[in-house]
Amino acid sequence: MTLKADLFFSFRSPYSYLAIGRYREMAREYDLEIALRPVWPIAIRDPDILFTGNPAAPRYIFMDSMRAGEHLGIPIRWPRPDPVVQDLETRKIAKDQPLIRRTVRLGQAASRRGKGMDFAYEVSRIIFSGEVDGWHEGDHLAGAAARAGLDLTELDAEVNSDAGALDAEIEANQQALEAAGHWGVPTLVFEGEPFFGQDRVEMAQWRMEQKGLVKRGG
Template sequence: MTIKADLFFSFRSPYSYLAVGRYRDMAREYDLDITLRTVLPIAVRDPDLLFTGNPAAPRYIFMDSFRSAQMLKIPFRWPRPDPIVQDIATRDIAKDQPYIFRICRLGQATTRRGRGLEFAAEVARIIWDGSTDNWHEGDHLAGAATRAGLDFTELEAEAASDADALDAEIAGNTKALEEAGHWGVPTLVVDGEPFFGQDRVDMAKWRMEQKGLVKR
């Protein structure tokens, strides 16, 4: 029996990056179908919540994401450019956001094709692993789409022509995440049970094994 799960994911989240490749590898090895559910980063989804958080949080996230990557032996560097245009020191968010809406719409378009997990894993790598500057330019995203088995020209056209519908689907993902009992990413939801964080990958696998998860 194929186990089905939803992965709520943000292209701006370092923890999403640290989790998505491991979930993709798990889905390749096991009889597991994971649907990627792209959500907007909290910086644009609910900035009021971001600003009411503890001011120590950004420093901790920086420190913890770097050491988590080191422990997992996953290449890591803060993106250049950051998918969210924001002054990290003041936490001020720019009104103009040229990157995040584009990449989220592309992500949702790939979910429509059943290849969201593969696309997110490839794109997260070029954004976060430190091997690429200006990940949004040139053929970087096209290469990621190709590696995920997708036609980038087709994706770009759909992201532009069907933006409103894609945005509505992304908003629906946020609502589904909240209905599953969480608000953060990455969160894997299996039979209504949420597993939040890159440090819950093994626990999620353990639970799915209880439900009959087996290798392909």
């Protein structure tokens, strides 16, 4: 029996980036379907949560995500440019956010087609891996979409014509995440149980194996 899970994911989260490839490979190796459910980054959703606490938090997130990537053997660099327009000195979030709004909507459009995991993997790789600068320029996004089996022109047309419905679906993803008992990303939810963080991938697999997870063709 194919097991099913939801992965709540942010295109600005370095931890989401560090988790997506491992969950993607898990779904390829095992009889498992993981539905990608993109959410707005917390900086967009509720910046007060992230930026009014301890001032050391952003510095720690940067340091920890970089060393986690090194530990896992996953190349990582802070995005150039950041998907969220923000003054890192004052922490102020700009009102207009063209990069992240387009990217998250593209991710939701890909999820509609059942290709959300592949799209998130390919796009987060060009954002975070350090392989390219200006990930939003040229044909970088088009190439990422193509590697996921999608056409960027088609996705962008849907983003432009159906933004309101896509935003409603993204908001529903956030509500589902909170209903499952968490608020952060990446969070995999399996049978109502949330597994938060890139360091819970193996534990999530352990739980699914208890519930009958087997390798494909096994």
